[in-house]
Amino acid sequence: xxxxxxxxxxxxxxxxxxxxxxxxxxxxxxxxxxxxxxxxxxxxxxxxxxxxxxxxxxxxxxxxxxxxxxxxxxxxxxxxxxxxxxxxxxxxxxxxxxxxxxxxxxxxxxxxxxxxxxxxxxxxxxxxxxxxxxxxxxxxxxxxxxxxxxxxxxxxxxxxxxxxxxxxxxxxxxxxxxxxxxxxxxxxxxxxxxxxxxxxxxxxxxxxxxxxxxxxxxxxxxxxxxxxxxxxxxxxxxxxxxxxxxxxxxxxxxxxxxxxxxxxxxxxxxxxxxxxxxxxxxxxxxxxxxxxxxxxxxxxxxxxxxxxxxxxxxxxxxxxxxx
Amino acid sequence: xxxxxxxxxxxxxxxxxxxxxxxxxxxxxxxxxxxxxxxxxxxxxxxxxxxxxxxxxxxxxxxxxxxxxxxxxxxxxxxxxxxxxxxxxxxxxxxxxxxxxxxxxxxxxxxxxxxxxxxxxxxxxxxxxxxxxxxxxxxxxxxxxxxxxxxxxxxxxxxxxxxxxxxxxxxxxxxxxxxxxxxxxxxxxxxxxxxxxxxxxxxxxxxxxxxxxxxxxxxxxxxxxxxxxxxxxxxxxxxxxxxxxxxxxxxxxxxxxxxxxxxxxxxxxxxxxxxxxxxxxxxxxxxxxxxxxxxxxxxxxxxxxxxxxxxxxxxxxxxxxxx
DNA sequence: CTGTTAGCGCATTCAT
DNA sequence: ATGAATGCGCTAACAG
Numbered sequence: 001x002x003x004x005x006x007x008x009x010x011x012x013x014x015x016x017x018x019x020x021x022x023x024x025x026x027x028x029x030x031x032x033x034x035x036x037x038x039x040x041x042x043x044x045x046x047x048x049x050x051x052x053x054x055x056x057x058x059x060x061x062x063x064x065x066x067x068x069x070x071x072x073x074x075x076x077x078x079x080x081x082x083x084x085x086x087x088x089x090x091x092x093x094x095x096x097x098x099x100x101x102x103x104x105x106x107x108x109x110x111x112x113x114x115x116x117x118x119x120x121x122x123x124x125x126x127x128x129x130x131x132x133x134x135x136x137x138x139x140x141x142x143x144x145x146x147x148x149x150x151x152x153x154x155x156x157x158x159x160x161x162x163x164x165x166x167x168x169x170x171x172x173x174x175x176x177x178x179x180x181x182x183x184x185x186x187x188x189x190x191x192x193x194x195x196x197x198x199x200x201x202x203x204x205x206x207x208x209x210x211x212x213x214x215x216x217x218x219x220x221x222x223x224x225x226x227x228x229x230x231x232x233x234x235x236x237x238x239x240x241x242x243x244x245x246x247x248x249x250x251x252x253x254x255x256x257x258x259x260x261x262x263x264x265x266x267x268x269x270x271x272x273x274x275x276x277x278x279x280x281x282x283x284x285x286x287x288x289x290x291x292x293x294x295x296x297x298x299x300x301x302x303x304x305x306x307x308x309x310x311x312x313x314x315x316x317x318x319x320x321x322x323x
Numbered sequence: 324x325x326x327x328x329x330x331x332x333x334x335x336x337x338x339x340x341x342x343x344x345x346x347x348x349x350x351x352x353x354x355x356x357x358x359x360x361x362x363x364x365x366x367x368x369x370x371x372x373x374x375x376x377x378x379x380x381x382x383x384x385x386x387x388x389x390x391x392x393x394x395x396x397x398x399x400x401x402x403x404x405x406x407x408x409x410x411x412x413x414x415x416x417x418x419x420x421x422x423x424x425x426x427x428x429x430x431x432x433x434x435x436x437x438x439x440x441x442x443x444x445x446x447x448x449x450x451x452x453x454x455x456x457x458x459x460x461x462x463x464x465x466x467x468x469x470x471x472x473x474x475x476x477x478x479x480x481x482x483x484x485x486x487x488x489x490x491x492x493x494x495x496x497x498x499x500x501x502x503x504x505x506x507x508x509x510x511x512x513x514x515x516x517x518x519x520x521x522x523x524x525x526x527x528x529x530x531x532x533x534x535x536x537x538x539x540x541x542x543x544x545x546x547x548x549x550x551x552x553x554x555x556x557x558x559x560x561x562x563x564x565x566x567x568x569x570x571x572x573x574x575x576x577x578x579x580x581x582x583x584x585x586x587x588x589x590x591x592x593x594x595x596x597x598x599x600x601x602x603x604x605x606x607x608x609x610x611x612x613x614x615x616x617x618x619x620x621x622x623x624x625x626x627x628x629x630x631x632x633x634x635x636x637x638x639x640x641x642x643x644x645x646x
Numbered sequence: 647c648t649g650t651t652a653g654c655g656c657a658t659t660c661a662t
Numbered sequence: 663a664t665g666a667a668t669g670c671g672c673t674a675a676c677a678g
Contacts, residue, residue, distance in 0.1 A: 014665040051655035070402040079393040094417040271394040337649035374671035
């Protein structure tokens with residue numbers, strides 16, 4: 001592998017000059033620049049980014065930490081994140097944490113040692129406490145302790161929107177169904193928006209909201225559904241949870257959307273060209289990724305002002321509602 | 324950030340000794356090792372991987388190049404690849420190429436400059452020609468020019484298996500439907516296996532196999548289906564293409580699996596805990612990732628012997644067949 | 647066993 | 663405008 005020294009020798013200049021033309025530094029005479037460029041081509045020289053990173057301590061690398069890439073919401077997010085990151089000439093390291101705090105910390109450690117310039121994370125834990133304050137980090141979807149930058153979708157209004165769409169679909173008695181984490185997260189606002197809008201619109205509603213790690217969840221769900229057999233509209237905490245509810249509904253011989261209208265949250269699709277799997281409150285994933293990357297780069301460049309972004313959600317009509 | 328020098332000074336030893344304890348070099352007296360470890364803890368020292376990379380030119384990084392992470396087959400593959408890579412203390416850079424040759428080459432260039440130790444790629448192009456021979460690279464799913472290491476599923480026997488499963492399901496007249504790339508790839512063997520097994524089992528069969536980039540594909544598919552309206556079993560080149568066929572079948576008022584049995588290829592799922600989207604010939608994705616990583620690490624360690632792995636596929640019964 | 651030293655390839659300051 | 667020299671933090675060879 002040719003180095004800068006080789007180029008300098010061949011071009012008959014000093015290494016400093018070569019460095020200057022590589023970095024498009026102004027102060028270099030046209031004629032010498034040409035000489036150097038010729039030598040570069042001749043030797044097929046390409047700069048060693050590692051050496052440069054060591055020197056200027058900027059790796060042009062960011063990391064994306066998420067529970068598992070094998071989930072359409074995260075893989076879509078990762079897709080758009082990588083797109084934006086690579087557009088800026090940076091690279092992206094992917095980290096699957098399985099939502100395990102220990103793994104997250106392990107990754108954080110590794111990333112610090114590798115001098116990544118910033119981190120985008122989707123996690124339930126307060127990982128910001130494990131990274132030195134000079135390592136920019138932005139959280140997506142669920143935020144945590146104060147002072148951490150984040151971008152999220154408007155969960156509260158998403159919950160409200162679901163109620164109104166259910167009403168538009170003619171529902172008279174609706175339900176929210178989902179699970180929640182031990183810790184409070186912004187995701188809880190989906191339920192909150194649902195409840196408050198139900199009250200305000202004066203529609204009868206029921207809530208099923210168990211702890212995520214609970215036992216016999218399917219049994220409890222079925223029991224809830226049997227007890228409230230006259231429910232004609234359901235909103236679930238996310239699309240995947242919706243799939244579980246739908247399975248039980250099938251067992252109970254309820255037809256969707258004939259007997260029951262159904263709205264999920266997230267708006268997952270298996271890929272760009274596939275359909276949404278149900279009617280849903282769609283998170284603006286592409287925009288979320290874009291905002292997160294933008295925010296991260298601002299922080300990398302030293303601007304720590306804009307810290308919180310909440311993006312609007314929208315309703316997508318799928319097969320599980322009529323309108 | 325504390326450096327090795329700081330640790331050495333605090334511990335009252337030379338930097339060489341610190342390096343030795345970091346790298347678990349044997350020849351270090353117990354007592355001095357303790358001193359050094361104490362200093363490390365005290366300073367909260369953590370090695371700078373970039374400097375080490377520059378020195379020993381081993382970045383402990385591999386790259387995964389694929390068309391788009393936003394596709395369940397690739398995201399599952401990426402999930403397992405990252406798992407295996409991280410298990411060995413390496414990190415993984417993710418590259419979405421959109422199947423574009425220029426983007427692939429761009430990534431390759433960037434990866435070379437960043438001294439990645441190896442590459443796993445899912446691509447239709449002969450990208451090996453753009454990387455120096457000392458950069459290990461293994462190809463997954465579709466292989467290319469001779470001399471490139473690859474792991475693939477047994478496409479040929481997958482095609483045969485599909486025929487036999489269709490027969491088991493009582494089909495009398497079956498069809499293969501799919502598209503193909505301009506270049507020959509191993510994927511073509513799915514069709515080949517289908518044809519040869521159909522002949523050998525003496526069952527009537529039809530083939531629909533257009534070029535991938537063709538025009539009016541849906542129209543052609545519908546026409547094919549109308550012309551062969553008595554077909555009672557279909558095998559598609561992959562699950563996603565199968566989805567497209569199913570849509571047309573619905574339009575034609577064909578019931579699956581009552582009127583027509585249906586088998587896809589790949590075995591995609593939206594995530595670990597979700598169901599397969601149809602009856603399918605499943606690629607052993609987890610194993611493919613494992614083999615690819617293993618092969619790559621062998622090459623990184625200088626062993627260039629084992630180069631080709633073909634993994635068996637298996638049948639998964641979903642909702643689109645009876646047995 | 648351990649301290650010292652010479653680079654790894656580059657960016658940058660300081661002369662010139 | 664440009665060459666020479668210095669050092670980023672680390673490993674490995676060498677000397678003791």
